[in-house]
Amino acid sequence: MVTLTSPSPVVGVIGGGQLGRMLGEAAGPLGVETVVSDPTADPPAAPVTRDQLQGAFDDPEVVEALAARADVLTYEIELADPDLLEQASEKVGVPVHPSPATLRFIQDKLVQKRRLKDAGIPVPAFKGIDSPDDLRDALDDLGAPAMVKARRGGYDGRGNAPLEDPADAEALFEELGGEVMAEATISFERELSVIGVKGAEGIRTFPVTETIHQEEILRETISPARTDERTRERAQQVARDVLEVMDGRGVYGIELFEVGEEDSESTETNREGSSGSILVNEIAPRPHNSGHWTIEGALTSQFEQHLRAVLGWPLGATDRRAPTALANVLGDVSTTRPAELRGVESVLSRSGTSLHWYGKREVRPLRKMGHLTRATTDSSDDPDDLLEDVRSARDALTFES
Amino acid sequence: MVTLTSPSPVVGVIGGGQLGRMLGEAAGPLGVETVVSDPTADPPAAPVTRDQLQGAFDDPEVVEALAARADVLTYEIELADPDLLEQASEKVGVPVHPSPATLRFIQDKLVQKRRLKDAGIPVPAFKGIDSPDDLRDALDDLGAPAMVKARRGGYDGRGNAPLEDPADAEALFEELGGEVMAEATISFERELSVIGVKGAEGIRTFPVTETIHQEEILRETISPARTDERTRERAQQVARDVLEVMDGRGVYGIELFEVGEEDSESTETNREGSSGSILVNEIAPRPHNSGHWTIEGALTSQFEQHLRAVLGWPLGATDRRAPTALANVLGDVSTTRPAELRGVESVLSRSGTSLHWYGKREVRPLRKMGHLTRATTDSSDDPDDLLEDVRSARDALTFES
Numbered sequence: 001m002v003t004l005t006s007p008s009p010v011v012g013v014i015g016g017g018q019l020g021r022m023l024g025e026a027a028g029p030l031g032v033e034t035v036v037s038d039p040t041a042d043p044p045a046a047p048v049t050r051d052q053l054q055g056a057f058d059d060p061e062v063v064e065a066l067a068a069r070a071d072v073l074t075y076e077i078e079l080a081d082p083d084l085l086e087q088a089s090e091k092v093g094v095p096v097h098p099s100p101a102t103l104r105f106i107q108d109k110l111v112q113k114r115r116l117k118d119a120g121i122p123v124p125a126f127k128g129i130d131s132p133d134d135l136r137d138a139l140d141d142l143g144a145p146a147m148v149k150a151r152r153g154g155y156d157g158r159g160n161a162p163l164e165d166p167a168d169a170e171a172l173f174e175e176l177g178g179e180v181m182a183e184a185t186i187s188f189e190r191e192l193s194v195i196g197v198k199g200a201e202g203i204r205t206f207p208v209t210e211t212i213h214q215e216e217i218l219r220e221t222i223s224p225a226r227t228d229e230r231t232r233e234r235a236q237q238v239a240r241d242v243l244e245v246m247d248g249r250g251v252y253g254i255e256l257f258e259v260g261e262e263d264s265e266s267t268e269t270n271r272e273g274s275s276g277s278i279l280v281n282e283i284a285p286r287p288h289n290s291g292h293w294t295i296e297g298a299l300t301s302q303f304e305q306h307l308r309a310v311l312g313w314p315l316g317a318t319d320r321r322a323p324t325a326l327a328n329v330l331g332d333v334s335t336t337r338p339a340e341l342r343g344v345e346s347v348l349s350r351s352g353t354s355l356h357w358y359g360k361r362e363v364r365p366l367r368k369m370g371h372l373t374r375a376t377t378d379s380s381d382d383p384d385d386l387l388e389d390v391r392s393a394r395d396a397l398t399f400e401s
Numbered sequence: 402m403v404t405l406t407s408p409s410p411v412v413g414v415i416g417g418g419q420l421g422r423m424l425g426e427a428a429g430p431l432g433v434e435t436v437v438s439d440p441t442a443d444p445p446a447a448p449v450t451r452d453q454l455q456g457a458f459d460d461p462e463v464v465e466a467l468a469a470r471a472d473v474l475t476y477e478i479e480l481a482d483p484d485l486l487e488q489a490s491e492k493v494g495v496p497v498h499p500s501p502a503t504l505r506f507i508q509d510k511l512v513q514k515r516r517l518k519d520a521g522i523p524v525p526a527f528k529g530i531d532s533p534d535d536l537r538d539a540l541d542d543l544g545a546p547a548m549v550k551a552r553r554g555g556y557d558g559r560g561n562a563p564l565e566d567p568a569d570a571e572a573l574f575e576e577l578g579g580e581v582m583a584e585a586t587i588s589f590e591r592e593l594s595v596i597g598v599k600g601a602e603g604i605r606t607f608p609v610t611e612t613i614h615q616e617e618i619l620r621e622t623i624s625p626a627r628t629d630e631r632t633r634e635r636a637q638q639v640a641r642d643v644l645e646v647m648d649g650r651g652v653y654g655i656e657l658f659e660v661g662e663e664d665s666e667s668t669e670t671n672r673e674g675s676s677g678s679i680l681v682n683e684i685a686p687r688p689h690n691s692g693h694w695t696i697e698g699a700l701t702s703q704f705e706q707h708l709r710a711v712l713g714w715p716l717g718a719t720d721r722r723a724p725t726a727l728a729n730v731l732g733d734v735s736t737t738r739p740a741e742l743r744g745v746e747s748v749l750s751r752s753g754t755s756l757h758w759y760g761k762r763e764v765r766p767l768r769k770m771g772h773l774t775r776a777t778t779d780s781s782d783d784p785d786d787l788l789e790d791v792r793s794a795r796d797a798l799t800f801e802s
Binding site for chain 1: 402403404405406407408409422423425426428429430431432434447448449450451696700709714715717718720721722723739740741742743744745746749750752753755756757758760761762771776778780
């Protein structure tokens with residue numbers, strides 16, 4: 001039973017970046033309020049949230065103060081501290097979703113991969129690395145180049161580096177801080193993503209998204225993914241299997257590789273090949289960039305879905321309204337400067353193109369500053385055309401003066 | 402040229418009710434901030450707006466303080482004071498949209514009707530009333546019953562009353578405060594509405610909405626309106642003519658009657674009958690309840706459109722995504738009490754139904770507390786089915802314990 005009240009239920013969110021902002025934007029219609037905590041004064045979420053607590057992610061007083069304001073705690077960034085969340089939750093008596101235990105194992109990429117592998121979920125071949133010697137061995141086992149990843153704290157490609165030559169093993173081991181893992185390099189057909197949600201009464205998945213990266217940073221997405229129906233179904237199935245491993249309600253971004261036949265041998269499971277064409281790359285225990293298109297493109301957005309899930313409310317329909325493409329607006333500058341995005345009139349004039357500006361004060365090279373969604377009214381729209389259209393809209397924008 | 406910045410441009414809004422709230426919800430993605438002023442502490446807009454100034458609509462200090470915070474001033478309620486807006490605008494040097502002059506003439510229903518009539522726009526036959534004698538004469542001229550309306554301050558049917566018997570003229574004249582007008586009662590086929598928007602570079606109209614009232618309060622809307630194509634085109638044309646009369650940028654709600662042949666004689670213009678099937682009932686110089694469906698149902702919502710317009714930005718596309726029905730959630734109580742809406746789980750579980758809760762602290766009889774939109778993914782959905790569906794979703798909700 002859900003009863004709406006005023007004052008509304010409050011979702012406390014660790015992190016006030018663009019994901020916190022879009023959670024705040026989704027909260028209003030639903031009769032939910034958000035309060036965020038963030039180290040930055042006036043972070044992106046501030047103008048659309050009820051209140052902001054300023055303080056470090058690892059400051060126990062801030063986490064506790066947020067818990068005291070909230071009916072449920074969640075986080076929009078993996079830098080949230082699972083121990084502090086657990087303590088604050090117990091002390092104040094509010095639940096945390098997804099569970100701190102889930103956050104904890106996802107934060108360590110090696111533990112995450114092991115957990116997925118143990119559950120029979122297909123992942124690239126990988127190895128835990130404790131020394132430069134281990135790295136050299138891994139290069140033999142996994143093939144060169146291998147992808148070496150810091151176990152903690154990396155994002156948008158930071159903390160990842162390829163290793164080709166055993167002679168570089170020692171330097172790379174040191175550079176990445178010594179707490180690393182190695183993975184077989186996957187030459188994928190394309191990258192896919194499924195946004196999944198775990199609610200009080202079951203799980204749901206959104207339609208498969210195709211993601212397009214450059215320099216390991218997401219540039220564009222398109223849904224439906226330009227692959228065959230069997231692959232889409234397989235991606236959905238893998239995503240459902242992943243959700244079963246997760247503890248705690250909420251939205252999860254599940255990044256996948258679609259691999260060809262020759263590469264499916266580099267996987268840890270499903271070596272029989274019949275359904276080895278999907279591998280799990282990484283899981284984010286929160287709304288994910290690859291799901292931003294759902295704001296316009298699905299009957300329920302991933303942000304509304306996350307709020308419903310953490311509150312224990314019934315989940316919404318995940319159907320796609322129409323084919324939808326998205327382009328990130330990244331900092332096209334070489335040095336940090338105040339954010340001024342020029343050429344916006346061309347986007348505003350473009351029929352069916354929706355603007356999402358994150359309100360960050362400073363633009364930095366390749367920083368995610370906003371995104372554009374190409375929403376349509378016609379389910380017959382061609383994905384290639386949509387993608388080209390939203391790219392050309394994005395390319396008319398610049399932070400350069 | 403539009404350049405997005407952080408901090409964002411600020412739209413100052415007189416009024417922090419549900420329209421201010423939905424303006425705030427639309428502002429975030431667009432990179433715009435809102436600040437509202439409202440007499441109530443913590444009004445509906447508060448949780449989704451940057452800041453709220455508390456104070457009476459006729460308090461010059463509050464209006465001036467709002468102007469000082471804003472890049473442009475607007476209003477979401479006709480109770481805004483055009484003189485104060487004009488003064489604050491001049492003193493602080495920020496524009497007001499729509500213009501105070503437009504607000505002023507719309508506030509007086511008699512002046513509004515005269516202005517429309519003078520511009521050749523079809524309106525019901527009407528008379529200005531200065532005495533009970535005038536009322537009795539009007540009853541002869543306009544036919545009984547006539548609709549008697551307070552010239553100022555009425556809404557949702559308040560301030561309107563039918564006059565059938567000349568013997569009641571004196572009492573009714575007194576009851577409505579003596580500053581009244583009378584209109585021919587129109588027995589319409591249906592009520593329609595067009596949301597129009599006037600931007601820096603032209604006007605646009607949204608697809609025609611059919612509105613369903615009971616006791617003069619809007620209950621449901623459906624778009625497309627269930628009428629013929631010729632009538633829809635005529636409604637659009639009349640709406641465009643109305644927008645030409647308005648001074649200042651912004652969204653306007655244009656309420657219309659669709660009348661049959663026999664009733665088109667009660668009109669002030671277009672007596673030839675060939676295109677007399679649309680009459681203008683009332684204009685609101687702001688987003689309107691009959692346009693709430695555009696949040697899910699159109700490529701640009703009326704709230705985003707209003708923000709674009711008042712900022713002088715390019716307008717968005719007004720295309721409908723798919724047939725869309727809406728039901729208001731009104732206070733189904735007999736006395737005022739704290740607002741607790743029960744049965745919400747049934748709405749949340751309903752595929753394609755979107756909830757909009759306004760966050761009002763108290764429910765009162767027939768007060769607008771929220772609305773439900775039935776969004777679809779299929780442009781072939783039948784309007785009658787959609788309407789029935791959203792009504793049944795709404796009817797599962799109650800404020801009664």
